[in-house]
Amino acid sequence: MTPLEFTLVAFGVSLGAGLLGSLLGLGGGIIVVPTLTLLLHVPIRLAIGASIVSVIATSSGAAAAYVRERMTNLRVAMFLEMATTTGALTGAYLAGVVDTRWLYLIFGLVLGFSALAMFRKRLHDLAAVVPSDRLADRLRLHDTYFDQAVGEEVSYQVTGTKSGLGLMYVAGTVSGLLGIGSGALKVPAMDLAMRLPIKVSTATSNFMIGVTAAASAGVFFARGQIDPFVAAPVAAGVLVGATGGSRLLGRLHSSVIRKVFVVVLLWVSIEMLLKGIR
């Protein structure tokens, strides 16, 4: 393959990964890393470095829209970012010292979990009565958002701030270690532990992913894991793909896509696991 061919192919597969990622509600990173390593034989550390950059691009693009539609809870985001960025630094540090074998294994497991988690999306929110949380009261984390489906302003109470922080630290570590947004871990943490409405959880998770990824990207940059030749086509491709995917989303029956691709993702997850075991 010539460098030109590589650039074009990397752009093409990243575009596909971004498209698929946004259609499935996963980030682009979790699809782009296996594609780069398994198909294009890019070393996994460089693939992770390229992926984290693309994660910043897509999450910032999506976050811009969510913030404008006022679905993001900025206070909750700022509060939890303390945990996610600390986690991201831990993860990015670990990514440089652990054996690549472990990167493949952990990646395979997280990918498998994320694929299965797509099926467990709750349809309705939990009971409106939530246990009161003094920290949430003091920091005034409770808020309202405009639900377009219902057509009215919905107010909600935030709880479980401490377990939320703990879970976010874990999510941040996974994000920094694997170069993914790890929205699949952040959304359930906010949704189940902190009882934020699912739409607010998604929007707020997206908002936090940018800063979290920026923290680990800084470490990766300094360590020389962000190869411009890999990162440039990947960042551009994933961003274009994800933007296209969000336009397509309304017109497709996502349940059909989900069923088809959960099988593909599980298969990819097994491939990654095998690469770690061999």
Add this chain to the structure above:
Amino acid sequence: MTAQSPAGATRTPPEGVGLAEDDRVRRVELLISRLLRTGVLLSLLVVVAGMVITFARNPDYFSSHAQLHPLISTGAQFPHTPTSVIRGLRHGSGPAVVMVGLLLLIATPVMRGGQLDVPRPS
């Protein structure tokens, strides 16, 4: 900008929060939204420009198969410190321009952090 938002008109301020602060929060929200979008677009333009320069200065990248491996292997050489990026820029190196774009992208979500100080309760 506020007039375009469907939610802007219907929003009722949370209890104990004055209208003035609500307006202020809204302005910050719009500012953050614009900042994120501009940052992503700008950095992507720089990245693409860097790639164009890279290929323009290395004609053999179009045809040579041997050129690829050193670019994408574990020991690949590319600027990864602020000083080496600046030095590369002085020599008009394509990868250094790409790096500037990528660093701009990394800085985008961090820059919006500064804007968030405004809506905090006083």
